[in-house]
Amino acid sequence: MSSKSYDAIVVGAGHNGLVCAAYLAKAGRKVLVLERRHQVGGATTTEEIYPGYKFTCCSYVVSLLRPWIIRDLDLPRHGYEILPLEATVTPFPDGRYLVRDSDPERTRRSIAQFSPRDAEVYKRFGQEMAELGRLIKPLIDQPAPDPLSRDPRELLRIARLGKHIRGQGDRWLFSNVKIMTMSAVDFLSEYFECEELIAPMAVSGIIGTFLGIRSPGTAYVLLHHYMGEIDGSFRAWGLPKGGTGAIANAIASSARALGVEIRTEAPVAHLLMQNGNPATAAGVVLDNGDEIRAKVVISGLDPHRTFLKLVGEEHLDPELTQQVKRFKMRGSSGKVNLALDGLPTLACLPGYGPHLQGGITIAPSIDYLERAYDDAKYGAFSRQPFMDVLIPSMTDPTLAPPGKHVMSIFVQYAPYHLKEGAADWPNQREKFGDTVIDTLSEYMPDLKDRILHRQVLSPWDLEQIYGLTEGNIFHGELSLEQLAFLRPLAGWSRYQTPVKNLWMCASGTHPGGGIMGAPGALCAQTLLGKRAV
């Protein structure tokens, strides 16, 4: 039994938990962060899986981390460095390729091989998406608007937001409604005609969801990926130096400097509940039986884990339990991380060059992607999956020994629920890895000869290792019915939960997933605003 008492305990040292803790400490609160694993970061992690090679095991790029959080927590001083991720190369089976990079003219010429018309529209599309992103920005930098509220301050805020949106003109409003409801392919087809461009662009709409590029609602996920901003410019993605784990370490370092206490290898078994109605949290109980008390407990876990494991169904209203269970997790992606003996050759663009410093997207056609989804619908991993490939050691040599490289391969689809059941993943994991390598080898013929070590992470592994329920990388799908005032539960979008003194601060809350930090920061601000501690 620990005698210490805290203002707040944050369960889980994922990046949002750490951001939340840092903001609370900045406001003078006494905060303890408890992490089950041996290191902080959650899915924002860099691990030396193979000696000398540092893998960004899960999340692998950054752009959504809010600039104001970076400033507030002074992250650059704590080791936060973002390197540019310039190009996206899409190779096609026939040997042609599409390059999109920071040079607009080069990009235009590359697209023009496929469609001179699309080449011209591409720039305008980017501008319109950036405008939309700017329109949405106030939504992701504030708690979700509450349409049921009668609080005059909240009504004023909604009115202001409405004015902001109307101020953008009708055209933006229409685009916004469209993007909320359409499929990624339909939305993109309003602008573009050639599939070689639409397919690789549409994949942003399915990342982390159990939907196909032709499924309605995927256009929004596309926008979610377009909202990223680095240095004030939208649609800029970056590679964190030292892998994404370095971001978590920077936030942790800033949090510690502000007085936050962080304990790793301190798994929380469940909440310490106080008798009475409503259910009230009084602290946490660790796996080893230790009880730690705090005025509030803040869960950095996903909604399923928070309610069904930390709280426990016995403390919840049955209807609420149903609501929680209906919140869709449905992991659909996996990761394959490789240690490479040298650079692989991209068949369509052989040799060393800046194109290997960017992303390589395996998304050769719309049907290819849709077929990949078909496999998943029926409980199998895609025989020909969509892949987002990076060689981060090209830009950040600290990740691998000189001349050697690490490769990060994001793979979709890998459904959590296999036909044979999720528990069959250990049997299928390596077969899944083989499929990924075989598919990629069609574009990189010498890849297999370069592999020194392979790490395959199925959604089941993501659940086991990182505690992501069903392996969902966003703590719950980013589909319209699970966003804004509906995230995670209708009526509980303000980081507070039906359990008294229990708050939530991670990707399962507004505005959602990705290395964004906004849920953590907004949770802390809301909590402080309500004088909960």
Next chain:
Amino acid sequence: MPIPTPFHERTQLLCTSYRWKDWSGYCAVCSFDTSHEREYFAFRESTGLLDVTPLYKYEVSGPDAAALLARMMVRDVSKLKVGRVAYSCWCDDDGKVIDDGTVSRLGESHFRVTAADPTLHWLQAVGRGLDVTIEDSSARLAALALQGPTSRAILSAASGADLDKLKFFGVTRSAIQGIPVWISRTGYTGDLGYEVWCERGEALAIWDTLIAAGEPHGIEPAGLDALDVVRIEAGFVLLGVDYFSSHKVVLESRKSTPLELGFGWMVDLERGSFIGRDAIGAEMKRGSIWQLVGLEVSWEELEALYASFNLPPSLPVTASREGLPVYDDEGRQVGQATSHTWSPLLKKYLAIASVRPGSEKKGTKLKIEHTVEYERRKVTATVAPLPFYDPERKKKP
């Protein structure tokens, strides 16, 4: 018309952007690619390889070499040990800065001076009557700057030098592929880095060897645009931008003193006579008119300013040398920002500025001019110490 440097044969093939500029009469690459971003990150994360041949170089040798330079330089370079380099400025009789550069002691009576402007005449004038030989080695010597965290590993692989022993601001004789070179642990990036000096005829072989040795560690040919960003982060002033040579300006008010440029640490009035000493001594008693400072421009205010025009914030893509007036909180102009840039690493909009006494204290809130849609506005800029960026590896053994 500018002429090619000895590395031109290589750089012209790599410079796919065709972006060149005139640097001391030579063709110098602004950025190899259309954007300098990759080159910037090479300086900070792997290694950037920069052709610095256009620097003016002089060999000062002979029994009185040390005496000449001790008299000319504000710093006492006569105490410099063989194998050491000193950064110094030099002044006219009125204590106004002419130029700044490095002095390397290559031998007991052999020094090498680098300068931004031609300096032969000044060396000769100061050395009149002394037993020295002065050679303008600018055209004879080619030079490359190899700068970035992996530069040591690359240079160790390419040369026989024991770089672990070469301290910050050290210089040593070495060989690359059997070709004699001088290697100095110096640079203009404020990072771990080296400069390699060789005869111009050997330039291409040195370039090729360094590029090949660099591949496993990450190496990018880099241009002046990337350099301009890193040197502002490092807080280095640039002649002709942040200050002007007293030999070149018409207005007395445009001249600068060492104290005004933050070179006060170079000054030792007790060490005996050197050019400008009395004037500097008087200025120390009287106080300086200007003070060099760093400024951090408020991003929140910039964002709000642009938002008031319904625009996203936008800054020049390269470092800017457009002089901007700086005001105090009462609206009086107290100085000017002479170089400014967005720092992708520090996530801050930085400026190097000269301000009046009273405004130079760290944390002082000033205002800097910023133009949006042809309208001139003011944005808060906070005085910050220089350098903005100072990684431990720069000086680490």
